[in-house]
Amino acid sequence: MMRWIKRILAGIVLLVLVVAAAGYLAFAGSEARLDGRITAKGLSAPVTIARDHLGVATITADNRTDLAYALGFEHAQERFFQMDLQRRMAAGELAALVGPGALKLDLDHRRHRFRERDRALIKNLPAEQRALLAAYRDGVNAGLKKLRVRPWEYLLLRTKPKPWRLEDTFLTVDAMFLDLNRNGDDLREMDIERLRKALPRPVADLLMARSPRWEAPLQGDPSPAPVLPDASVFTLRGQPPAPAASVALVGPDAAFPGSNNFAVAGSLTGGGAIVANDMHLSLRVPNIWFRAQLRYKNDVGALVVLNGLTLPGTPMLIDGSNGHIAWAFTNSYGDWQDWVRVDLDPKNPNRYRTPDGWAPIQDHQETIAVKGETARTLTVRETRWGPIMGKDLDGTPLALSWIAHLPRTHNLNLLKLEQVDTVHQALLVAPTIGMPPQNFTVGDAAGHIGWTVTGNALPLRSGFDPLVPADWSVQGTGWIGFASPLQFPRIEDPVDGRLWTANNRTTSGDWLTLLGDGGYDRGARAQQIRDDLNARNRFTTESMLAIQLDDRAVFLTRWQQLLQDVLKRHDEVHLDALQKLTAHWQGRASIGSVDYRLVRAFREQVVERVLAPFVARVRKKYPDFKLPMHSEAAVWTMIQQRPMNLLDPRFADWDALLLDAAQAVNQNLGSRPGGLAAQTWGARNTAAIRHPLARVLPGFLARRLSMPAQPLPGDHDMPRVQTPDFGASERFGIMPGHEARSYLHMPGGQSDHPLSPFFGAGHEAWVHGRPTPLLPGPVEHSLTLEPAASGS
Numbered sequence: 001m002m003r004w005i006k007r008i009l010a011g012i013v014l015l016v017l018v019v020a021a022a023g024y025l026a027f028a029g030s031e032a033r034l035d036g037r038i039t040a041k042g043l044s045a046p047v048t049i050a051r052d053h054l055g056v057a058t059i060t061a062d063n064r065t066d067l068a069y070a071l072g073f074e075h076a077q078e079r080f081f082q083m084d085l086q087r088r089m090a091a092g093e094l095a096a097l098v099g100p101g102a103l104k105l106d107l108d109h110r111r112h113r114f115r116e117r118d119r120a121l122i123k124n125l126p127a128e129q130r131a132l133l134a135a136y137r138d139g140v141n142a143g144l145k146k147l148r149v150r151p152w153e154y155l156l157l158r159t160k161p162k163p164w165r166l167e168d169t170f171l172t173v174d175a176m177f178l179d180l181n182r183n184g185d186d187l188r189e190m191d192i193e194r195l196r197k198a199l200p201r202p203v204a205d206l207l208m209a210r211s212p213r214w215e216a217p218l219q220g221d222p223s224p225a226p227v228l229p230d231a232s233v234f235t236l237r238g239q240p241p242a243p244a245a246s247v248a249l250v251g252p253d254a255a256f257p258g259s260n261n262f263a264v265a266g267s268l269t270g271g272g273a274i275v276a277n278d279m280h281l282s283l284r285v286p287n288i289w290f291r292a293q294l295r296y297k298n299d300v301g302a303l304v305v306l307n308g309l310t311l312p313g314t315p316m317l318i319d320g321s322n323g324h325i326a327w328a329f330t331n332s333y334g335d336w337q338d339w340v341r342v343d344l345d346p347k348n349p350n351r352y353r354t355p356d357g358w359a360p361i362q363d364h365q366e367t368i369a370v371k372g373e374t375a376r377t378l379t380v381r382e383t384r385w386g387p388i389m390g391k392d393l394d395g396t397p398l399a400l401s402w403i404a405h406l407p408r409t410h411n412l413n414l415l416k417l418e419q420v421d422t423v424h425q426a427l428l429v430a431p432t433i434g435m436p437p438q439n440f441t442v443g444d445a446a447g448h449i450g451w452t453v454t455g456n457a458l459p460l461r462s463g464f465d466p467l468v469p470a471d472w473s474v475q476g477t478g479w480i481g482f483a484s485p486l487q488f489p490r491i492e493d494p495v496d497g498r499l500w501t502a503n504n505r506t507t508s509g510d511w512l513t514l515l516g517d518g519g520y521d522r523g524a525r526a527q528q529i530r531d532d533l534n535a536r537n538r539f540t541t542e543s544m545l546a547i548q549l550d551d552r553a554v555f556l557t558r559w560q561q562l563l564q565d566v567l568k569r570h571d572e573v574h575l576d577a578l579q580k581l582t583a584h585w586q587g588r589a590s591i592g593s594v595d596y597r598l599v600r601a602f603r604e605q606v607v608e609r610v611l612a613p614f615v616a617r618v619r620k621k622y623p624d625f626k627l628p629m630h631s632e633a634a635v636w637t638m639i640q641q642r643p644m645n646l647l648d649p650r651f652a653d654w655d656a657l658l659l660d661a662a663q664a665v666n667q668n669l670g671s672r673p674g675g676l677a678a679q680t681w682g683a684r685n686t687a688a689i690r691h692p693l694a695r696v697l698p699g700f701l702a703r704r705l706s707m708p709a710q711p712l713p714g715d716h717d718m719p720r721v722q723t724p725d726f727g728a729s730e731r732f733g734i735m736p737g738h739e740a741r742s743y744l745h746m747p748g749g750q751s752d753h754p755l756s757p758f759f760g761a762g763h764e765a766w767v768h769g770r771p772t773p774l775l776p777g778p779v780e781h782s783l784t785l786e787p788a789a790s791g792s
Contacts, residue, residue, distance in 0.1 A: 029149030031753050032077035034781035038146055041788040042069055042138040048784050049074055052777035055750035055758025058293040064304075064415075065135045067296045068315040070785055072139025073146075076164070078751045078758075079290060079312040080144055081153040083172065084161060085692060086313055090174035091115040096369035097157065103370055108185070110366050111380050111387050112405065114174045118167035121407035129412040133166050136315035140164035152753065153693060159371070170410045172313030173435060177404035179281070180436045181518075185389065186337040186400065188519050191628040193468040197393060198618040198625075202229035207614060210505070210520070211633040214555070216527035218451060218491055218499065220508025226637045231645035241650035242612035258503035258521060259330035260548065260719055261439065262529050264539045265497030266447015273423075273443025274735045276544040277319060277328030278728035280721045285691040285705060285760070287748035288729050289318070293776050304418055307739055307774050309730055309746075316414045321742070321774070324421040324445050326734035329438040330501045332453055335516025336404075336437060338461075339469035340385040340478070342397040352383060353473040359384060385472060392469050393622070401472075401479060403437075403457040408482070410434045411456070423448040427492060430454045431485035439501035445737030450492040451499050451506075458483040458514055466516055483514055498533045502526035502719075522630040524555040524717040532719070541742055542771065544733035548719055549769045551589045553596055555717035559606075560585045560599045562639070566658045577676050578666045589718060591682025591711040598665060598676065600715070605661035610635045613648040682711025687767075688724040689747060704754055707747065707763050731766070734774060743771035 034051060045062040047070040052058075057074050061067035075083060088094045092110030094102035122130060141163050144150075154161050182188060195204045206229065212222035231237075259279040266273050281288060289309040294317060298304050308320015319328050345351040351358040362382040369375050381388040385401040392398050403409050411434035420426045423444045430440040430452050437455030463477035464470035472478035489511035491499065504526035507515065531554075532547040560582060567579040582595045582602075589596050611631055618625045638646055642654040651657040669679045691705035714722030721727050730746040747767070749760040765772045 026149050026155060027152050028755055030147055030152045030155070031755055032074075032751065033146060033783055035783055037784045037786055039788050040069070040073065040139075040142050040146075040785040042135065042142065043785060043787040046784055046786050048782060050776070050779040050783075051758070051781040053757075053780055054291070054761045054772070054777070055756070056291045056293065056776040057750075058295065058776050058779070060295040062297055064296050064298070065132060067294055068132045068135040069139035069142075071292070071294065071310065071315055072136040072141075072164070073143035073785060074292075075290060075310070075312040076140040076143030077147065078753070078756075079286060080140070080161060081151050081752060082286065082288075083140070083164070083168075083313040086175040087168040087171040090171040090178060092366075092368060096371055097159065099371040100373055103368070103376065106368050107376070107378060109178065110368055110378055111389055112174075112402075113364060113366065113380055113382075113387070114171055114404075115167060116364075117405060117407075118170040118174070118410065121170070121410050122166055124407065125411065129415075130166075132315055132412060132415070133169055136169060137164050137166055156693060156697075169314050172311065173410060174404060175313075176311075177409075177436050180331045181336055181402070181404065186339060186402075187626070188628040189337070189339050189468060190390070191626055193393060194618055194622040194625045195628065196468065198621045199614065200229065200234050202227070203234045203614065206634050206637075207611070207627065207631070208629045209633040209637075211522045211524075211630070211636075213636075214527055214632065215505060215523040216500070216530045217504070217508060218494075218501070218506045219489075219511070223505075226633045228637060228641055228643050228646065230643075235645035236613050236647060236649055237645060239613075239649060242616040242648050258333075258721070260500075260502045260525065260529060260721075261328035261330045261441040262498070262500040262533060262544075262547070263328075263441050263443045263449040263451075264499075264533065264544075265443070265449045265493065268497045268537065268539050269447070269735065270538070271447070272445040272735045272737045273326070273447050273449045274539055274541060274544055274733055275326040275328050275441060275443040275449075276548060276731075276733045277330075277441075278548050278721075278731040279329065280727055281729040283687075283689045283725050283727055283729060283747055285689060285694075285707060285748045286750065286752040287746045289746055290750060291744065291746065292317070298419055306418055307742075308732070308734075308744070316412065317418065318414070320732070320744075321734045321736050321739055322418050322420070323739065324736055325417070325423065325426050325442055326444075326736040326742075327417060327426060327440060327442040328732075329440060329454070331503055332437045332439050332455075332506075332515065333503050333518045333520045334437055334453070334458070335466055335518040336455075336457075336459075337400060337402045337518075338459075338464075338466055338479070339390070339392070340383070340399045340401050341392055341469055341471045342383055342385075342388060342399050343471065343473055344397065354384060355473060355475040355477070361388075385478070398469055403455070403459065406457055408434065409436075409455065409457045413456070422446070423450040423492065426450070427452050427490055428485065431483075431488040432456055439506060441499055441501060443736060448493055449497070449499055450490070451501065452488050452490040453515065456482075458488065460514075461516075487514065489515065496534075498530070500526055500529045500533060502529055519629065522632050522717070525719060525721065528552070528554050529719050541733040541735060545731065545743060545769065545771055548728070548731050548733075550719040551713045551715070552718060553587045553589055553599075553715075556596070556599050556603065557585065557587060558636075559603045560587075560595070562658070563599055563602045563662060566655070566662055569655070570659050572659075572663075575662060575666055577670070578662060581676055588713070589681055589685075589715040589720070589722075590713050591680060591685070593681045594677060594679055596715075597679050597681045597684060598669065600681075601665045601669060602661055605664045606639065606658060607631055607635050609648065609651075609657050609661055610638055680711070681715075682713070685712050685715065685722060686710065686724055687712050690725075691752065707760060710767055712767065728766075731769075732774060733771075739774050742774035744774045745770065745772045 092106040209226035210223040294306040343353040503521040689707040694702040714720030732744040750758040
C-alpha cells in the first residue's frame with residue numbers, strides 16, 4: 001500500500017513540476033528578443049538594436065522610416081501592454097480587456113469619440129507623416145508577432161492582444177491630453193460657478209486668489225494681494241458652525257501632473273546651454289518613458305543622433321537632445337477647455353441654437369464591449385462646439401469645447417525638432433507641434449536659451465468669461481479662431497541667462513489672456529528653482545541635478561514659525577513634545593525628518609479649519625463641490641489679519657483655531673506607534689510604484705511586480721516633487737554638443753517583464769539621485785532586423 005501511495009505522490013509532484021515548468025516556459029516566452037537576427041517585412045535596409053546594461057536601446061537605421069519601424073518593434077517587444085492600456089484608456093475600451101471594473105471610465109472617455117476623430121484626421125496628415133505612422137504600426141505588429149509567447153499580462157488575463165492600428169498612436173497622445181488636461185471634464189470650471197453662486201463674489205474671489213508671495217513668473221509682476229471682505233459683505237458669525245469633523249478639501253493642494261524645466265545660457269557654463277527637466281507624473285512599473293538613442297541619415301545623407309526619452313505608442317523622441325539643441329516640457333496649465341451652454345429648441349429637442357440659427361444635434365451610437373458581460377450602448381450627442389457631457393446648475397445641457405477634439409492638435413511636427421540646430425529655429429517650430437500645450441524650454445550648443453508654448457491650438461476667445469459655463473449662441477461669442485505661431489508668448493536669450501517653469505503662471509498681460517488660467521500651481525516650486533538658479537553664477541550638469549534634488553521646505557518655513565508661536569503662547573504641557581520636535585527646524589522633506597512631517601500636518605489642519613465653513617456652505621447647495629484653487633493665499637491672509645467675520649463660529653478667536661489645529665496634530669500622530677518622535681516623513685512617503693496588474697495579484701506576486709517600498713525624500717512645493725506613486729518620471733540635465741557630460745535617470749526600468757535584465761534597471765539611481773549617463777553604455781546585447789526578401 002505504501003508503495004502505491006509513494007507512486008501516486010511522486011506522480012502528483014511530477015505533474016506539478018511539469019505544469020510549473022510549462023507555466024514558466026510560457027511566461028519566459030514573452031521576454032523580448034535581445035540578440036540575433038530577425039527577418040522583418042517592411043524594412044528597406046537592415047536596422048540594429050543594441051542595448052547596454054540598463055536596457056537603453058540604440059537603434060541605427062539608414063532612414064527615418066526604417067527607424068520608426070524598428071522603434072515600434074522595440075516598443076512592442078518591451079512595452080506592448082502599456083501601449084495597449086494607453087490606447088484603450090483614451091478610446092474608452094478598457095472594459096473589453098479587464099472587465100466591468102473599467103466600465104465607468106470607458107463611459108466617461110468614449111464620449112470624446114477619440115478613435116473616430118483620430119481615424120478621420122489621419123486622412124489629412126501630410127503624406128510623409130502618414131508613412132511614418134504606418135511604418136511604426138507595422139513595426140509594432142511585427143515586434144508583437146515575433147515574441148515567442150504573447151505578453152505575460154495577456155496570459156494572466158486569458159486574452160490575446162489586438163494588433164496596433166494607425167490611429168492608436170494618436171490615441172496615445174489623447175491619453176496624455178486626458179492626463180494633463182484634468183481628464184477632459186473641466187470640473188474646475190463647474191466648481192468656480194458653484195462657488196460664485198453660493199457665496200458673495202468678494203468671498204469667492206478671496207478663496208480663488210493667487211499667492212503673490214510665491215509667484216515667480218518669467219515675465220510680468222506677481223498677482224495682487226488678496227482682499228478680505230468686511231462684515232458688511234459677508235460674515236460667518238451668528239451662522240451655524242461648520243461640522244467639527246474635517247472637511248475633505250479635495251483639490252486645492254492635490255498633486256496634478258506637472259513638471260519642472262529650467263535652463264541656463266552658455267554665458268553661465270563656459271560653453272553650451274544646459275537644459276534640465278523632470279516631468280511629474282504617476283509612477284508605475286514600467287516607467288512611462290523608454291530611453292533610447294536613435295541614429296539615422298536624413299535626406300541629404302547626414303547622420304542624425306538623438307538621445308533621450310521616447311513614449312511607447314509614438315515614433316518620436318519626446319524630449320532630449322539632437323546634439324545641437326536640447327528641449328524639455330512642463331505642463332502649461334493654460335485654459336484649453338470651455339463649457340458651452342446648449343440652448344435646445346423647445347419645439348424640437350434635437351436642435352440647438354447657434355449664431356447661424358437652429359442646428360441639428362448629431363447622435364452617435366457607441367458600443368462598449370465588457371469582458372464577461374453584455375456590451376453597453378452609449379449615445380453621444382454632438383454639437384458644433386463638442387459633445388454634450390453635462391448639465392449646468394440650472395439644468396441646461398453643456399457641451400465641452402476642448403482643443404483635444406480638434407484635428408490641428410494632432411500631428412507629428414515634433415519630428416521637426418530632430419533636425420533643428422538653433423534655439424531660434426526651435427522656437428518657430430514649437431507652436432506648430434500637435435500635443436497638449438506645454439511650456440517648451442530649449443537650449444543650444446552655442447549657449448542660447450528660449451521659452452515658448454507648444455500646442456498648435458491656443459484659442460482666441462471673445463465675449464464671455466472663460467472661467468464659467470457660457471452661452472456661445474450669440475454672434476462673435478466663443479472661440480473665434482486660434483493664435484498664429486507669431487502670437488505665441490516667447491522669450492529668447494533672457495538678459496540674466498536663466499529660464500524656469502514649474503506649472504506656475506509664467507507670464508502676464510496679453511500673453512496671460514491668450515493662455516488663460518487652467519489652475520496654475522501656486523508657484524512656490526518655481527520660485528525655489530528661480531532662487532536656486534540665482535544663487536549661482538556658474539553651472540555644470542551636476543549643479544542642475546542638485547537643484548532637481550532640492551528638498552528644502554522653504555514653503556513651510558513660515559508655518560513652522562507660526563506653530564512655534566502658537567505653542568509658546570499657550571504653553572500646554574501635553575503639547576511639550578510637539579513643541580520640542582518642531583523647535584529645531586531642519587527645513588527639509590528628508591526621509592528622517594520628524595519636524596517636517598509635523599509642521600506639514602499642522603498646515604493641513606489649519607487649512608481645513610479655516611476653509612471648512614466656506615466649503616460647507618457651498619456643499620450645502622452643491623454637494624459635489626471641490627475647491628477649484630490652491631488655498632494658501634486666502635488662508636495665510638486670514639490667519640495673519642484675523643478677521644472675525646471670516647472665522648468659523650465654533651472658535652472663539654483665531655488663537656483657538658490655531659491651537660485646535662496643533663492639538664489635532666498631537667492627537668492624530670501622537671497616538672501612533674512610537675508617538676510623535678517616530679513619525680518620520682519617510683514613514684509616510686514610502687514608494688508604492690507598481691505594475692498596473694499588481695493590485696489583483698497575491699501579495700508575493702504583487703511585490704515581485706513592484707519597485708521596493710523605500711522611503712523617499714521630497715514633497716510638493718519644492719523642486720524634488722515626490723509622493724509614494726507620483727513624482728519625477730525622469731530627470732535629465734543636458735548640455736547639447738556635450739552629451740557625454742549629461743545625465744538621465746528614471747524610475748521603474750525599461751522593461752515590464754519581471755524576468756528581463758532591464759526590469760527595474762536604473763531605479764536605484766533614481767531613488768538616490770545618482771546621475772547615470774545620458775549616452776548609452778557599452779553594448780551588451782545586439783539584435784539585427786533584416787528586410788524580408790521581395791515577395792516573401
